[in-house]
Amino acid sequence: MKSTLMRIHGNSLGTYMYIVTWLIIFVGGFLSTVNADFDYQSALKKSIIFLDAQRSGKLPANHRPSWRGDSALQDGSLANVDLVGGYYDAGDNVKYGLPMAFTVTTSAWAAISYQSELQSSGELKNLRSAIRWGTDYLLKASSRRNRLYVQVGDPVKDHECWIRPENMKTPRTVLKIDQSTPGTEIAAETAAALAAASIVFRHVDHAYSRSLVNRARSVFDFAKSYKGTYDGECPFYCSYSGFNDELLWAATWLYTATKKSVYMKYIQEEATSSTVSEFSWDLKYAGAQILLTQFYFEGHKELHSFKEQADSFVCSVLPDSPYHKVYISPGGLVHLRDGANSQYVTGTAFLFSAYSDILAKHKQQAVCGNNKFDSTRLMTFAKQQMDYLLGKNPKGRSYMVGFGKDPPKQAHHRGASVPTMSPTKVVSCPMSFVYWYNTNGSNPNELTGAIVGGPDKKDDFVDQRSNSAMTEPTTYTNSLAIGVLAKLARHHSQS
Numbered sequence: 415m416k417s418t419l420m421r422i423h424g425n426s427l428g429t430y431m432y433i434v435t436w437l438i439i440f441v442g443g444f445l446s447t448v449n450a451d452f453d454y455q456s457a458l459k460k461s462i463i464f465l466d467a468q469r470s471g472k473l474p475a476n477h478r479p480s481w482r483g484d485s486a487l488q489d490g491s492l493a494n495v496d497l498v499g500g501y502y503d504a505g506d507n508v509k510y511g512l513p514m515a516f517t518v519t520t521s522a523w524a525a526i527s528y529q530s531e532l533q534s535s536g537e538l539k540n541l542r543s544a545i546r547w548g549t550d551y552l553l554k555a556s557s558r559r560n561r562l563y564v565q566v567g568d569p570v571k572d573h574e575c576w577i578r579p580e581n582m583k584t585p586r587t588v589l590k591i592d593q594s595t596p597g598t599e600i601a602a603e604t605a606a607a608l609a610a611a612s613i614v615f616r617h618v619d620h621a622y623s624r625s626l627v628n629r630a631r632s633v634f635d636f637a638k639s640y641k642g643t644y645d646g647e648c649p650f651y652c653s654y655s656g657f658n659d660e661l662l663w664a665a666t667w668l669y670t671a672t673k674k675s676v677y678m679k680y681i682q683e684e685a686t687s688s689t690v691s692e693f694s695w696d697l698k699y700a701g702a703q704i705l706l707t708q709f710y711f712e713g714h715k716e717l718h719s720f721k722e723q724a725d726s727f728v729c730s731v732l733p734d735s736p737y738h739k740v741y742i743s744p745g746g747l748v749h750l751r752d753g754a755n756s757q758y759v760t761g762t763a764f765l766f767s768a769y770s771d772i773l774a775k776h777k778q779q780a781v782c783g784n785n786k787f788d789s790t791r792l793m794t795f796a797k798q799q800m801d802y803l804l805g806k807n808p809k810g811r812s813y814m815v816g817f818g819k820d821p822p823k824q825a826h827h828r829g830a831s832v833p834t835m836s837p838t839k840v841v842s843c844p845m846s847f848v849y850w851y852n853t854n855g856s857n858p859n860e861l862t863g864a865i866v867g868g869p870d871k872k873d874d875f876v877d878q879r880s881n882s883a884m885t886e887p888t889t890y891t892n893s894l895a896i897g898v899l900a901k902l903a904r905h906h907s908q909s
């Protein structure tokens with residue numbers, strides 16, 4: 415362990431050397447620099463375009479990118495319910511409720527915290543549109559009391575066919591949770607998404623905002639009244655962390671949206687919390703803790719433990735913290751797991767950015783034993799993580815499709831890798847892998863803005879379609895990047 419830590423710290427020194435080229439000015443909690451490394455404005459725009467590329471259903475006339483078309487227009491018919499719309503989670507054609515709701519929640523958080531930055535960049539309208547595409551679907555999926563439709567598509571059959579969603583003929587199986595087959599994680603995350611989104615639309619479409627928050631309250635009641643882990647989305651989205659984090663997360667967003675004491679009472683008297691080192695679709699504690707720390711600083715002194723837990727998250731990640739335990743690659747990248755590791759990178763960067771704003775606003779610091787880290791230090795680390803993904807890494811390459819130097823060309827993604835064709839064309843599933851999967855050429859359709867899974871713990875990367883761990887993107891990887899990129903776009907202008 416000692417040699418590992420020494421190696422990490424030795425390399426982190428080199429990783430952070432670029433900091434000395436900055437002229438950093440800290441004003442009002444924000445960072446601005448004379449020089450910046452990337453066109454964050456372009457990265458922000460493209461990160462939202464990727465969410466558009468993941469849309470299912472009847473697409474609007476002005477949809478992006480142009481190579482996508484209408485798909486899955488009969489979704490829900492097997493259960494006599496309208497489930498058209500929503501998002502495909504990654505490179506396949508299944509709609510999973512848990513990651514979709516998390517994508518909406520985190521997109522909404524970005525829209526709330528960085529509204530001004532998104533407005534100045536011209537991307538606020540696009541992000542609101544992306545959020546509404548998700549919430550429209552979630553409202554459909556939760557239209558019946560104590561019932562939530564949580565998945566459309568058969569992942570086993572879907573994975574046996576490499577075809578774009580516009581041409582898929584695989585079963586569109588519908589799965590649901592209800593009183594007899596509960597799924598607290600998915601229900602609570604859906605409540606969180608609806609509550610967070612209600613804040614986004616509060617001054618844009620008040621009636622829609624009210625419908626979102628009212629449905630959020632109903633779905634949260636369902637989540638906490640009928641508890642149980644739903645394993646129907648396994649082995650693709652198994653809840654390894656249990657449902658207590660989602661219940662805390664949902665209650666936090668409902669309190670944020672309504673300020674009703676019933677939710678604060680739940681947080682204080684019924685909810686469970688824990689110190690963690692990651693933030694992801696499966697583990698939400700750190701996000702809730704940072705949100706609740708804001709209320710602690712605003713006078714809710716009984717929430718002090720959440721500030722300590724938020725600090726603990728920071729302390730477990732920062733390489734120069736005495737309590738550091740998250741692995742940092744030789745090139746400086748957070749690495750928690752092989753397989754879509756970039757989601758943990760953007761998740762860490764977003765929480766560090768959001769927490770840095772809160773600490774700066776209240777002139778506070780994160781406490782790690784005898785060490786204290788201010789908002790500038792947290793934002794520096796968040797920027798370093800995003801810069802790594804955009805090209806400041808040992809390979810000198812971008813991990814965002816269509817952005818920067820040597821970006822990925824073979825994203826593990828059906829829609830991007832299969833040429834556009836008539837929607838009536840019938841394709842042989844076995845031959846689809848021969849034609850479009852087991853080939854070594856660039857994807858015919860650019861999956862603009864997609865942040866792929868990224869390199870391994872040694873900073874090595876293979877741009878190969880079949881290497882899904884490295885080349886498959888996800889909606890939540892991008893939704894977690896949007897807020898940080900918006901902040902960087904505003905406060906770090908490229909020279």
